Amino acid sequence: MSELLINVNATETRVAHVEDGVLTELMLERDSSRSLVGDIYQGKVLRIMPGMEAAFVDIGLERAGFIHASDISAIDSDGIEVRTEAPSRIGELLREGQFLIVQVIKDGIAGKGARLSNHLTLPGRNLVLLPRSRHIGVSQRIQDSQERARLQSLLESSLEASDWLDRRGFIVRTAATGAAADDLVEDLGHLHRLWLKLQERLARPSEVRCIYSEESLFVRVTRDLLSAKVTRIRIDNPEAYASLCGFLEDYIPEAAALTELVGCDVPLFESETDGENTIEQQILAALCKDVALPSGGDLVIEQTESMVTIDVNTGSFVGRSDQSATILATNLEAAVAIARQLKLRNLGGIIVIDFIDMESAAHREQVRKALLEALASDSARTVVGEFSQFGLVEMTRKRSRESLPRLLQKSCETCAGEGRVLREDGAS
Numbered sequence: 516m517s518e519l520l521i522n523v524n525a526t527e528t529r530v531a532h533v534e535d536g537v538l539t540e541l542m543l544e545r546d547s548s549r550s551l552v553g554d555i556y557q558g559k560v561l562r563i564m565p566g567m568e569a570a571f572v573d574i575g576l577e578r579a580g581f582i583h584a585s586d587i588s589a590i591d592s593d594g595i596e597v598r599t600e601a602p603s604r605i606g607e608l609l610r611e612g613q614f615l616i617v618q619v620i621k622d623g624i625a626g627k628g629a630r631l632s633n634h635l636t637l638p639g640r641n642l643v644l645l646p647r648s649r650h651i652g653v654s655q656r657i658q659d660s661q662e663r664a665r666l667q668s669l670l671e672s673s674l675e676a677s678d679w680l681d682r683r684g685f686i687v688r689t690a691a692t693g694a695a696a697d698d699l700v701e702d703l704g705h706l707h708r709l710w711l712k713l714q715e716r717l718a719r720p721s722e723v724r725c726i727y728s729e730e731s732l733f734v735r736v737t738r739d740l741l742s743a744k745v746t747r748i749r750i751d752n753p754e755a756y757a758s759l760c761g762f763l764e765d766y767i768p769e770a771a772a773l774t775e776l777v778g779c780d781v782p783l784f785e786s787e788t789d790g791e792n793t794i795e796q797q798i799l800a801a802l803c804k805d806v807a808l809p810s811g812g813d814l815v816i817e818q819t820e821s822m823v824t825i826d827v828n829t830g831s832f833v834g835r836s837d838q839s840a841t842i843l844a845t846n847l848e849a850a851v852a853i854a855r856q857l858k859l860r861n862l863g864g865i866i867v868i869d870f871i872d873m874e875s876a877a878h879r880e881q882v883r884k885a886l887l888e889a890l891a892s893d894s895a896r897t898v899v900g901e902f903s904q905f906g907l908v909e910m911t912r913k914r915s916r917e918s919l920p921r922l923l924q925k926s927c928e929t930c931a932g933e934g935r936v937l938r939e940d941g942a943s
Contacts (some may be wrong), residue, residue, distance in 0.1 A: 517744040520794065521733045521759070522783050523752035530736040531784065531794055538797040540740075540858055543922055544732040551619040551629055552915055553638070553729035555713070556580075557722065558631070560613045568605045571628070572617060575723045578628035582617060584608060586632035588647070593681075596634065596647045614721040622916045637709060637727075639702040640738055640766050641691035642670070645684030646710055656689040666691060673699045678707055690742065705766065731755070734762050739894075741770055748774045751783045801859050802920050808852055812845040816856060818920060822865040825853055829871060839878065842871045846882045854889030863895065863914025872906045883908065 520531040526547075532540040544550055556574040563570050571579040584605040588596035609615065621630035637644040651670060653663045666687045673696055674682065691698065716726045729735055733755055737748065748770070750756045756776040763771040777783055784794040792800070800806075806814040808830070815826040827849040829841065853868060868886075873879050879902045886908070890897050899910040 516746050517742075518747040518749065519737060519740065519745060520783055521737075521748070521750040521752075521755065523733065523750070523755040528732045528755075529784070530733050532736075532740055533794065538794055538801075538859060539855060541798060541801070541919060542732060542736050543919070545922075550622055550729075550732070550916055551576075552622055553619065553636075553735075554725060555616065555618045555635060555727040556631075557717075557724050557726055558615050558617050559723050560609050560611050560615060563605055563609060563611055565604070565606055570605055570609050572615060572631055573723055574617065574619075574629070574631070575725065576623075576629070578623055578626075580617065580619070580629045580631040581627070582615075582631040582633070586620070586630075586634065588633065590633075590647065594647060595649060616717065616726070620915070624914070624917050637706060637713075638688070638738070639706050641688055641694050641698050642702045642706060643686040643688060644706040644710060645686065646713075648684030649682060650684040650686075652685075653687040654689045654691075657687070657692055662692060666694070669694075669696055670699055672696070673703055676700070677703045679703065683710070690739070693743075701766070730762070731758065733759060737763070737770075738766070741767060745770075746773065749777050749783060750774065751777050798919075798923075801856070802924060806852060806856060808845065808848050810845065810848055812848060814849060814852060814856065816860070816862075818862060818918060822867060823862045825856075825866065825868045827868070827870045839873070839875065842873055843875075843878045843881070846870045846873065846878075847885050850882055850886040851889045854886065854893065857890075857912055858893050858895070860919045861914075861916060862918050863912040866910045866912060868908040868910070870902075870906065870908065 517532070517534045520533060522529045522531075527543060527545040529544075530542045531538055558572040558574040558580060561571045561573050561579055568584040570582055572582055574580045584603060587603075587605075587608045588598060589603070589608065591597050615633060616635070617631040617633050618635050619629045620632045623629045633647075635646050637646060651667065651674075653666050653670075657663050657666070670685060670687055674685070677700065687699075713727055730738070733750070737759060741748075748759075750759060753776060756774070760771055760774055763774060782795075784798070786793070804816050806816060808814065812830045813828050815828070817824045817826075827846060829845050849870065856862070857866070870882060873882070883899065883902065887899055890899070893912070895915070896913040897910060900908060902908055
């Protein structure tokens, strides 16, 4: 059973995606540090940095945003991006003091400002509007060729029958798999009305300001994660419940019946269990660097400023066959656990995995394939390399927001996060 649990209080919102009692993903947003990904601003270019092919842009926040030349396209008189074969230099694209419409594509992390782009996107339930493009496409995550062709044809016919006089670009989302024409037409109408409102705001005088803010966290997550597998949505805040029901009735009416307002006798995250641990306990476990594997092996996950390292150990698992079979079984189990932990902890950037050494090339390929299959359900883009000569697997995972440990923890003021004390005999 797959369900969404939504906990809303005065200071923060948490949304847990739970499958058969096991926490698979946790989204958290505090009022003091709301995610800005998807928000659109009218910003002002503060500084051009030719050496980095980038610029700093004031969008009205404490720290200026950062935009790279690769995330900028010139806009023609019809408001459409002009793509060129050769990349343009930042000095050709922007000038200091210029006003620029940008969208946040990555929250500020580790003291850095938000990452920006002028390639705008506006998500609906089944479609993503590309208001500065005329490209029509289907999500690459939909791999069935017949379904891709059906959705492409359905979108084009729906556009011809819609109110979009000035045709813009669209991408069919993965959530649209199996969608009917009415589903796309409804999304087109919603996105059309939204774009008209944004155009009115864009016509106002040039000043640094927010033009568009994404929906509340619980609405965004429900919109993006809701699928046929989700059988229940439980929420513990009456106002948030009313807001979510209103959204669902307008855009996903069949899901409104799945939504349930729960009482506060037992905290929502304390009442749910995987048979042994409540959701709160599973969240606390996700903050520990050690992760036990069912067979007795374990993972050690370390997050540093430059990368994430994951070490796989056999632990107490001795297996029932020869050593190579024991190592293979542990590594296969670890591959599945690693994919879950990366998603749950929202770890990104460069990730180095030290699987237990395997002499067999066939075993190494089997483990890598298991890791790829386990990562297939992750919405974040991942790239996995081959085993290196040292038996390491290097991979990357797209990072758009801060990791769960860094959201919920801070460095010890006494030891500055080092976690070490001097020996009494004075030896180093």
